[in-house]
Amino acid sequence: MSCPTALSVLVNPNVLEAENVVKDAISHHKILHIVGKCWVDYLGRAKSKLEPGERILIVKADGSLLVHRSIGYEPVNWMPGGETVFHVLSKTGVLEVHAVRQKPREYVKVFFDRIRLVSALSLVDSGEFALYASEEDMQRVILLRPDLLEPGFRPISYEKKVEPGFVDVYGVDKDDKLVVVEIKRKTAGKEAVLQLARYIDAVRGKAGREVRGVLVAPGIGKDVQRLLATLGLEYKHLDPKKCAEILSQKKSKKLAEFFNETAHFQHP
């Protein structure tokens, strides 16, 4: 069972059979999947009790633990990996999986009294995950990091209503000229340029000072550069993948904070 690529599957095992596979899986950092009737206790900064019912327990290679019910995308109990220590034991027909962390001291204990399925295997996975931001994400990146548009740019507002619609980002440059920013997450065509030109016209009418228009996109189509020049508008390259990376740093922090705050629970 300790062959790294071997797959162990037990259907309706008894507790002792399951215990062997579970111990082997956890000690060899395999992905463990148990389906059965269980109850779950959590104690740490908060406390929870999940009454008996059939659920899925997953323990991943890094010790991350998830308890999933039959519905909902969120786990009912979970614990991050890394510092988690596991204890697996069986007592009077009950298989117990304890996941314990220090700092703060907390544990999740899962008790199975009927096991329908256990599987354990190692996953071979080196594939890259590439994320490309949405236009809203790109907007957020410019608000967070206005120097990515240009040094000295200061956003004033976003989704600002002007006569033909909403300006994505609206601000001033280092020379105090107004700047209207239109964002596209794909290669921008002439339609995007004309949209920006309409916004500029609307703002110019009221502003009484110089207004610049900047089209932000990962690329521009053929002949678009000429149209921009004709209309006195500018283009700034911004890559949705780079935006996603910037936000993912910020978001994983935010997620971590969220999870801290909820003390390892989520609710349907």
Next chain:
Amino acid sequence: MSCPTALSVLVNPNVLEAENVVKDAISHHKILHIVGKCWVDYLGRAKSKLEPGERILIVKADGSLLVHRSIGYEPVNWMPGGETVFHVLSKTGVLEVHAVRQKPREYVKVFFDRIRLVSALSLVDSGEFALYASEEDMQRVILLRPDLLEPGFRPISYEKKVEPGFVDVYGVDKDDKLVVVEIKRKTAGKEAVLQLARYIDAVRGKAGREVRGVLVAPGIGKDVQRLLATLGLEYKHLDPKKCAEILSQKKSKKLAEFFNETAHFQHP
């Protein structure tokens, strides 16, 4: 295979064998678990690509979809249940599971070219999940809903440093008396009362006006009421389970916002 309690398990199935079990599982709202080599495309407000590697795909009874890699407590791709529509097909040795949502239009497509394990079953689960708040959670509830302490209470600060330590919540009552609140998530004993008394002494020395001390807990131990009375302190019952319920309403909203914002991605 359509018996509601039957468990289907296939080890190293070919694509057509897997396709049958997957279709049956999804149409009968079973929990589906596929382990194998796959790649994943997401397109919606944002876009992502997960390159080939071995992962776990879970589709729950409500159509929630999760793709998990071998490490990390977060799924690499996911989709909520409810409105999600599934298409399952096989083409030239590849099993495709498409999960599609409208409003906003988005899809996750998972492509397996090697399947190591498929399981499908229905979970019988009516167990209640009970969550009991931490002391920090109870503090947050009092800050959010100060009337739970008493009508007219207005918090001024929390974790306020006074000479012996930090006051949990500090505020004024409807008669403008200062109120020092000490929170315990378990039945409070004499030690908690003496701790509160020390804080009161420290605050009284500086305040120059009347100071009340309130011990907030789900219960108080034997003889604690007498000690409170002797020291001129008060007790207010507050149940950690009720606090957890109040926060879970707030948090599920917050979580929903978070997930909206990240456009269905989370990062390790």
